[in-house]
Amino acid sequence: xxxxxxxxxxxxxxxxxxxxxxxxxxxxxxxxxxxxxxxxxxxxxxxxxxxxxxxxxxxxxxxxxxxxxxxxxxxxxxxxxxxxxxxxxxxxxxxxxxxxxxxxxxxxxxxxxxxxxxxxxxxxxxxxxxxxxxxxxxxxxxxxxxxxxxxxxxxxxxxxxxxxxxxxxxxxxxxxxxxxxxxxxxxxxxxxxxxxxxxxxxxxxxxxxxxxxxxxxxxxxxxxxxxxxxxx
Amino acid sequence: xxxxxxxxxxxxxxxxxxxxxxxxxxxxxxxxxxxxxxxxxxxxxxxxxxxxxxxxxxxxxxxxxxxxxxxxxxxxxxxxxxxxxxxxx
Numbered sequence: 001x002x003x004x005x006x007x008x009x010x011x012x013x014x015x016x017x018x019x020x021x022x023x024x025x026x027x028x029x030x031x032x033x034x035x036x037x038x039x040x041x042x043x044x045x046x047x048x049x050x051x052x053x054x055x056x057x058x059x060x061x062x063x064x065x066x067x068x069x070x071x072x073x074x075x076x077x078x079x080x081x082x083x084x085x086x087x088x089x090x091x092x093x094x095x096x097x098x099x100x101x102x103x104x105x106x107x108x109x110x111x112x113x114x115x116x117x118x119x120x121x122x123x124x125x126x127x128x129x130x131x132x133x134x135x136x137x138x139x140x141x142x143x144x145x146x147x148x149x150x151x152x153x154x155x156x157x158x159x160x161x162x163x164x165x166x167x168x169x170x171x172x173x174x175x176x177x178x179x180x181x182x183x184x185x186x187x188x189x190x191x192x193x194x195x196x197x198x199x200x201x202x203x204x205x206x207x208x209x210x211x212x213x214x215x216x217x218x219x220x221x222x223x224x225x226x227x228x229x230x231x232x
Numbered sequence: 233x234x235x236x237x238x239x240x241x242x243x244x245x246x247x248x249x250x251x252x253x254x255x256x257x258x259x260x261x262x263x264x265x266x267x268x269x270x271x272x273x274x275x276x277x278x279x280x281x282x283x284x285x286x287x288x289x290x291x292x293x294x295x296x297x298x299x300x301x302x303x304x305x306x307x308x309x310x311x312x313x314x315x316x317x318x319x320x321x
Contacts (some may be wrong), residue, residue: 072274229269
């Protein structure tokens with residue numbers, strides 16, 4: 001089986017012969033349909049942290065010379081013929097996607113907050129919601145409590161959305177394609193992924209520091225540059 | 233936006249401190265960000281699947297099963313699934 005890492009344009013630099021892919025396997029380039037795909041022979045690709053890091057390391061190596069389309073981990077191709085067929089079938093779609101991300105990298109911002117503090121602040125502002133959050137004494141009270149808990153969740157989501165909008169505002173990337181994930185888990189208000197020209201990464205980091213200073217009540221984490229995982 | 237660049241070829245990324253900092257992999261929680269991208273984003277291809285979750289092989293299954301198996305894989309790795317993902321133009 002062949003494990004695919006990423007798709008590039010034909011003629012983009014080939015992988016370094018010393019580059020190690022999954023479990024140390026060599027990485028090769030297969031070209032066709034004006035595209036190229038980076039591949040390694042594998043027995044089986046288990047989604048362990050090591051394998052995921054190895055996959056991304058190869059994608060990252062490609063990103064250094066030209067922005068690739070990263071392939072999601074978890075699929076394999078039986079042979080080179082199948083890889084060639086895949087390039088033919090996806091030719092138009094992938095060429096257009098490569099044009100869209102050319103010259104860009106993905107930056108990721110994670111906004112952590114204190115879920116309990118946020119909830120407490122919310123209840124302090126809305127005493128009406130706080131009243132029924134004790135132990136219910138009847139079925140009717142139970143249903144009422146459920147209803148109000150849903151309201152609290154909705155308000156938390158609203159706060160998270162407003163917070164992310166503030167962060168995005170300070171990052172000044174109004175034009176940049178953005179993907180946003182609200183409350184992926186309670187302690188994370190949201191995730192932002194933004195596609196920015198690679199020459200602006202330094203400026204992006206500077207604006208991120210400004211956002212961090214402006215919002216001391218939450219914790220901001222920056223990651224990247226990534227290949228454009230969130231924009232393909 | 234990338235699409236406004238007229239499809240200009242990439243220029244080599246300047247090997248500045250920003251890039252090297254990330255490459256060092258010292259960022260806390262970087263594995264969470266990595267898992268979120270590598271397993272849940274990126275181009276989906278319909279190859280033959282070699283994912284194996286909890287000892288159950290999912291070879292030669294279709295795309296819908298891949299998506300399920302990825303969620304399962306993330307749960308089994310102790311990673312959260314979901315969140316409300318919103319796309320903006």
